[in-house]
Amino acid sequence: MSQLKEAILSTTSGGNKAFIPYIMAGDGGLEKLQPTILKLQELGVTAIEVGIPFTDPVADGPTIERAGERALANGTTLRKVIETLTSFADKIQVPLVAMTYLNPILAYGVEKFAEDAKLAGIRGVIIPDMPLEEREIVHPALKANHIALVQLVSLTSTSERIERLTKASEGFIYAVTVNGITGARSSFASELEEHFKKIQEYTDTPVLAGFGISTPEHVKSFSDFCSGVIVGSKIVDSLVADDWATIEELVKASKVTAVK
Amino acid sequence: MTTEVKGRFGRFGGQFVPETLMTALQELEEAYEHFKNDDSFQQELHYYLKNYVGRETPLYFAERLTEACGGAKIYLKREDLNHTGAHKINNALGQALLAKRMGKKKIVAETGAGQHGVATATACALLNLECIVYMGAEDVKRQALNVFRMELLGTKVVAVEKGSATLKDAVNEALRHWVTHIDDTHYILGSALGPHPFPTIVRDFQRVIGDETKAQILEIENRLPNAIVACVGGGSNSIGMFYPFVQDTDVALYGVEAAGQGIETGKHAAAIQGGQTGVLHGAFMYLLQDENGFITEAHSISAGLDYPGVGPEHCHLHETGRATFDSVTDEEALEGVKLLCRTEGILPALESSHAVYYASKLAKTMSPDEILVICLSGRGDKDVHTISAALGGDLA
Numbered sequence: 001m002s003q004l005k006e007a008i009l010s011t012t013s014g015g016n017k018a019f020i021p022y023i024m025a026g027d028g029g030l031e032k033l034q035p036t037i038l039k040l041q042e043l044g045v046t047a048i049e050v051g052i053p054f055t056d057p058v059a060d061g062p063t064i065e066r067a068g069e070r071a072l073a074n075g076t077t078l079r080k081v082i083e084t085l086t087s088f089a090d091k092i093q094v095p096l097v098a099m100t101y102l103n104p105i106l107a108y109g110v111e112k113f114a115e116d117a118k119l120a121g122i123r124g125v126i127i128p129d130m131p132l133e134e135r136e137i138v139h140p141a142l143k144a145n146h147i148a149l150v151q152l153v154s155l156t157s158t159s160e161r162i163e164r165l166t167k168a169s170e171g172f173i174y175a176v177t178v179n180g181i182t183g184a185r186s187s188f189a190s191e192l193e194e195h196f197k198k199i200q201e202y203t204d205t206p207v208l209a210g211f212g213i214s215t216p217e218h219v220k221s222f223s224d225f226c227s228g229v230i231v232g233s234k235i236v237d238s239l240v241a242d243d244w245a246t247i248e249e250l251v252k253a254s255k256v257t258a259v260k
Numbered sequence: 261m262t263t264e265v266k267g268r269f270g271r272f273g274g275q276f277v278p279e280t281l282m283t284a285l286q287e288l289e290e291a292y293e294h295f296k297n298d299d300s301f302q303q304e305l306h307y308y309l310k311n312y313v314g315r316e317t318p319l320y321f322a323e324r325l326t327e328a329c330g331g332a333k334i335y336l337k338r339e340d341l342n343h344t345g346a347h348k349i350n351n352a353l354g355q356a357l358l359a360k361r362m363g364k365k366k367i368v369a370e371t372g373a374g375q376h377g378v379a380t381a382t383a384c385a386l387l388n389l390e391c392i393v394y395m396g397a398e399d400v401k402r403q404a405l406n407v408f409r410m411e412l413l414g415t416k417v418v419a420v421e422k423g424s425a426t427l428k429d430a431v432n433e434a435l436r437h438w439v440t441h442i443d444d445t446h447y448i449l450g451s452a453l454g455p456h457p458f459p460t461i462v463r464d465f466q467r468v469i470g471d472e473t474k475a476q477i478l479e480i481e482n483r484l485p486n487a488i489v490a491c492v493g494g495g496s497n498s499i500g501m502f503y504p505f506v507q508d509t510d511v512a513l514y515g516v517e518a519a520g521q522g523i524e525t526g527k528h529a530a531a532i533q534g535g536q537t538g539v540l541h542g543a544f545m546y547l548l549q550d551e552n553g554f555i556t557e558a559h560s561i562s563a564g565l566d567y568p569g570v571g572p573e574h575c576h577l578h579e580t581g582r583a584t585f586d587s588v589t590d591e592e593a594l595e596g597v598k599l600l601c602r603t604e605g606i607l608p609a610l611e612s613s614h615a616v617y618y619a620s621k622l623a624k625t626m627s628p629d630e631i632l633v634i635c636l637s638g639r640g641d642k643d644v645h646t647i648s649a650a651l652g653g654d655l656a
Contacts, residue, residue, distance in 0.1 A: 055554045056429075056541070058277075058278065058541070077552040078552060078553070102276060103553040105553070107551065108552075128278050152278070156283045179442050
């Protein structure tokens, strides 16, 4: 079992829900990466999704896109993020999940990326512009380095695709909760609960909800029918504002005492 | 030569898109496969191409240009005479008709020079579809005339301020819009780019250029041309022209990319000659990028060629050696404009001027009994301000 899946299952077996914050590496400077990760770790998050900026992030909404632009303006690259993470890898206890578009990995070299990512504490990878059909490009190298390749499942995925995606997904299943791009939303479609049930039917791999989750109430309501949540844009905004109280509230909402 | 396995042309192409789009692409592929062979769809398309677009377009013997170049006999395929002034309408109309058959009421599109935007806005007005066009803010400035035309046609034009504020950023926004409105919206991609099945659909709707050219040259000259020259940005006019000739290996195919201020300056849009392979906008192709895999800005005087990638089928034609790719600078393209204006009384689009200039040099190396066809993809009325400014005028 992947270290990522293990971390999520050990959270949920204690009655809590998994909570994975997304941060944009290099937003505010790469020197912010270490203190941010260590502080999130202290708050008791299950894993941390580390976004790698890209010039053309088609799956991202305005908040994360702007964070990416700021990170690019700082000179952030995949190589520098991996170097920075490696420099304090001995202090990282939670699994890191890299979220990057495919082209930076291709430019880095797939094999080299997988080897270096492992040393940097990266235990999972999400590639939003690489569908299941193309996963063989990176999967063998990731597998050899014990890095889970997480698949996204969307509301538009057909039953047949959901089955294939959930069976292939490693670490966890990233269930996209809206049609669209990342970013905060006030409401979600009513058929979500059914959708999550359908996904969980095919697998014992935990299903996590992501895209648009921005309040402790969202965190709690999703906790009723999945194993946890990924919070992106709200975390990114809060980190820019240095508003750790909001982040703490969100993490707390995933804990057993807060559920129900 | 060109193979299509799982949406691939050789090792190029593919479907590199977010999962939310995968089902829509599958639906599109199925719908397209169905209607492609549907007689009533083909009849409807043919009806509009003939009576609305004005096809077929002439294959015109450019006698004075031929004399001026002093070599091969030069013919012009007059796509500039299409309704809306360029080849873009062939695809926009085809896809709009397809969208209608698929039950989609809304259209989203991107545009660079504005030609595809105008063509899409036109097709949507004709077929009563709601239309939104994303356009880089830089291009909105460069192509104010086309923005106004689209708005007159009832289309909403959204200026994209992000990134380099040009075509690639407009594609990003159009893709985001499509992901968010997937239920009722079809994306009319304007070039032979993007995830499968777009490169195939766009090529099929544009192959009318090459099909007509082939029939026309056989009728006029009773033989195929020795060479065909077309400009390549994303590559829709060129793939439409090339495709029916790919099996005719005696016909040399030349794709002309935009060298901007010169490939050595880094300020260019020549993805095949100055780029490396990578993934952008759903396809594996040649791309302008840095060593980190970040996409770099394309530069060209012509907004329609100002794109950092090139269609996957062209990448394959390049790799197999079936087509030859070369480039022409901004300055040379302006020479092409002047040459065609003065010898033939035709003002070519800046995009097409790249092909005109390259062909004028190529013709000189050929003998008078050889035939060269230029794909004159569009007319240059939209570019007069840019041309005036580049030649030191103050029209703007």
